[in-house]
Amino acid sequence: MTLATDFEPVFKDFLINSATHDLAHDMSHIKRVVSTAKMLAKQEQADLWVIIPAAYLHDCFTYPKNHAERHLSSQLAADKALQFLISIDYPAHTYQAIYHAIAAHSFSADIVPTSLEAQIIQDADRLDSLGAIGIARCIQVSSSFEGQLYSDNDPFAEKRELDDHRYAIDHFFTKLFKLPKTMNTKAGQKEANKRVIFMRQYLNQLRQEIL
Template identity: 45%
Template sequence: MRSVASRFAPYQELAEHLLQATISEPMDAAHDVGHLLRVWGNAERLMAEEGGDRSVLTAATLLHDCVHVPKDSPLRLSASSMAAEKAGRVLDSLNWTAGDVEKVRHAIEAHSFSAGIVPTTLEAKILQDADRLDAIGHIGIARCFHVSGQMNRPICDLFDPGADRRALDDRAFAMDHFQTKLLTLTGSFQTATGRRLARVRHDKVRDFLNGLLEEVLPDAMTVSH
């Protein structure tokens, strides 16, 4: 993991230690080391314009998914709080100050879409934006279909793929997740830089969905927003 940890310079030693706490948990391809590196890359872009404490964001990024809870688990809503608790224990063992531990814990708790916690610190806002950027755009599309495939969800409803005459249900169809979540995220970004980057990725998701709708059912209604 040294090559991965080196991406977090000048905190590569911290990163190498914290990676062990994360990879000790089961991981899927949508929440793996690649996801951590992409979120970190997003965080670096945000920090370049917004500022933020790099050590806090290093720890928060590496530990934000350190407790793995499957998407269909009844414990899913508690995943970020469980990860925050574990992160606190890990950082306490490294003799971090109580104030910095709390900053990391809050950032991890608030990053989750499911938890619905409003981030109140710059670092928490950056982590939430960085994580949500990885949920949209081309990588967000790939992750959506990967998770849906793991759960044996079909791509779409055969007769109403755009949900024009039925309620959306992303637990039943992968395509429904575009309208129930992916295309709703842009308005939730916390930083000006995050909002700018999200708009570009949002448009890619919208265009992909419209193209997919045209292919699965030629007269399907497209999405304008």
Template identity: 40%
Template sequence: MTEISKLAAAFAPHEELAAALLPHAFAADDGSHDAAHLIRVWKNAARIQAEEGSEARLLAAAVLLHDCVSVEKNSPLRTQASRLAAEKATGILKDLGWGTDEIAAVAHAILTHSFSANIPPETLEAKILQDADRLDAIGMVGAARCFYIAGRMGSGLYDPLDPLAEARALDDKAFAIDHFETKLFRLADGFKTEAGRRLAHEREQRLRDVLAMMLDEI
């Protein structure tokens, strides 16, 4: 069994679709947007979809391809990442013989999932993908990803003289824990589904606990 086949099994009951899409789906050198991220987002999406409904095949394709174009967090193209991914996904699904309406639905979900793009999701699949992806940015995994990305970007963990930015401007490009306030704590209130909102508030509390424990230690 190949590595792709093993990974595809995590996307049951859409293993065949996953096997076709995974070779195009993620950047191998980015541990915050890798196969593990896709699997977590799929688990989040499936959990929300079980309560909210939606077309599962379209949702699976959108999850699998939502990060198919890799753009670093500090790139000037960051706000265009979801548009670029939607365009690439459109071509991939065309090559697989998908219909125009299905492709448009998947592309819309990918386009609107991004916080940076700031485009409202209009379909249930798009709302679920956005919620599922944002769930991976908060909670324990969200904290781990935040510190991982900070290291990747060459940022410090915190300002040693003013970790809570009480007498300075927040700067999440310089200090990892500044990102908690500039973005991560803002995510929970923007969830689009009832199931997603419930999960988000649980995970946000975990994220706040991580910050509180870190502040206690420093």
């Protein structure tokens, strides 16, 4: 009996050979999203025939974070993923659900996930912006923009406006700390809150070291 997991080596080969990723959406990110999506799917009893390909292929096309058409990335990824799934004869009854899950995962796309599977893929992707790995990714992306870790004069924006284009730490407040409230599933919200606690502990430690 064929299982959705049997296709994982094919998905990995496809990504290695054809996908183009920025620093924040490399293979390590994809592997983490797949792992998290499986965990959420188990808790929420979702369809792995949709979850597994959507998690692997959700970033098979991405524009850089600062690209003018960044908001179109997930829909272009969904188009590319569907063409690939057709080429490998993946079960056709899953196509629409996978397409929607990929298109709706992106924060910038602003597409409401209407299925449990799409909600899980969105949660799994957003969870990778939180916790220890979220801190590392935030700094990594900010560095690619030549941004600083924090403002020397006002590290935590207590007397200035937030500017996450210039300072990595500001992004915690402009976006990342708001993500738990956007989680679709109970399992996703629980994990998000746990990761945010760690991030706040990091900021407390940073405050002690720099002030």
